[in-house]
Amino acid sequence: MSYYAMTRILYLDAVNPNSRVLEQAAATIRAGGLVAFPTETVYGLGADARNPEAVARIYQAKGRPAHNPLIVHIADRADLATVARAEPPTALLDAFWPGPLTLVLPRHPDIAPAVSAGRETVAVRLPDHPVARALIAAAGPIAAPSANRFTRPSATTAAHVLEDLDGVVNLILDGGSTRIGLESTVLDLTGNVPVVLRPGGVSVEQLRFYLPGLTVAASAIALDDAAARPASPGMLIKHYAPDAELVMFAGPPAAVIHYMQHVAAQQSAKGRRVGVLGIDEDAPHFEELPVIYQTLGPADDLERIAHNLFAALRALDARGVDLILVRRPGAAGLGLAIGDRLLRAANGHLVEIGR
Ligand code: TXA
Ligand code: MG
Numbered sequence: 001m002s003y004y005a006m007t008r009i010l011y012l013d014a015v016n017p018n019s020r021v022l023e024q025a026a027a028t029i030r031a032g033g034l035v036a037f038p039t040e041t042v043y044g045l046g047a048d049a050r051n052p053e054a055v056a057r058i059y060q061a062k063g064r065p066a067h068n069p070l071i072v073h074i075a076d077r078a079d080l081a082t083v084a085r086a087e088p089p090t091a092l093l094d095a096f097w098p099g100p101l102t103l104v105l106p107r108h109p110d111i112a113p114a115v116s117a118g119r120e121t122v123a124v125r126l127p128d129h130p131v132a133r134a135l136i137a138a139a140g141p142i143a144a145p146s147a148n149r150f151t152r153p154s155a156t157t158a159a160h161v162l163e164d165l166d167g168v169v170n171l172i173l174d175g176g177s178t179r180i181g182l183e184s185t186v187l188d189l190t191g192n193v194p195v196v197l198r199p200g201g202v203s204v205e206q207l208r209f210y211l212p213g214l215t216v217a218a219s220a221i222a223l224d225d226a227a228a229r230p231a232s233p234g235m236l237i238k239h240y241a242p243d244a245e246l247v248m249f250a251g252p253p254a255a256v257i258h259y260m261q262h263v264a265a266q267q268s269a270k271g272r273r274v275g276v277l278g279i280d281e282d283a284p285h286f287e288e289l290p291v292i293y294q295t296l297g298p299a300d301d302l303e304r305i306a307h308n309l310f311a312a313l314r315a316l317d318a319r320g321v322d323l324i325l326v327r328r329p330g331a332a333g334l335g336l337a338i339g340d341r342l343l344r345a346a347n348g349h350l351v352e353i354g355r
Pocket of ligand 2: 145146154
């Protein structure tokens, strides 16, 4: 890292954010600094979207490759015209904005090209969080990726941000743990048909109601039951990954659990510290084994599982495990996004138990 920033953390009430703290954060953004802030999905690492040097600092702080574009966050629907040059369907905006839906649209010339990694498009999001909205309203459009170091699980608390970005972010606004816990759904509206580029907080089923012609990019349907194995695991960029190796298992639940028990026993006998990440209902199956069982929540509560996912990966790292085993969730609703994050965290390592 070519510079060292003194990192300050300021607590903010998530419902009624203190205006003096917000003004300080907005001043930091306007001065070209980096501010990490809570949204309803994950924490963002923000900079002035109209300031190329500030935007460059984001890539540097995260260690993010320059070809991966950032999302521009706006405070109000009326601001859309200042960052993009298209009017998305009103019904879509009425349904999902503010919220965890990011739209890829033609880019407005005021937005620094580096935000879009040189593309003519820009990804835009209107977050549903009082702190994020107030900060953006005071500072102008904010370019922000998730506030984690490149390839690491996204940050869902201020402590996670500090863990990854201490010394490179000027200010962290601590608004508590983020509600959704998974990133937004990225929807590309620049082509002939709308395409989901990344599954996220808004499900594909929800979007189809408004966009019946919707398609899902191949990288995002790698987890559909019909196409369980990605065409090429090498196509998957390692992402959202804990320090430990992660392996995902798919197939009929009883057979998968049986196999995971076997791998857990075998690997711990070899001296590896094994963690198992899973639903509450699966925990008893691992009680007799020398593993650390990290629960995500009950099977029927995908929202809770999404909320806990990244924190659980970080928690297993903190407990020093070498290997994490996880069972693939179903692809319905939020399950598609949860499975997508896990497969990337596993660097594409999926074991299918056959029928
Ligand atoms: O929930 C979220 O989306 C969080 C919060 C902070 O808003 N942000 C987030 O940003 O997850 P990031 O940078 O981690 O992920 C942005 C995703 C990447 O997959 C990126 O490739 C895609 O959006 N993206 C951004 N701009 C794009 C563009 N112009 N065209 C296609 N994809 C784009
Ligand atoms: Mg990210």
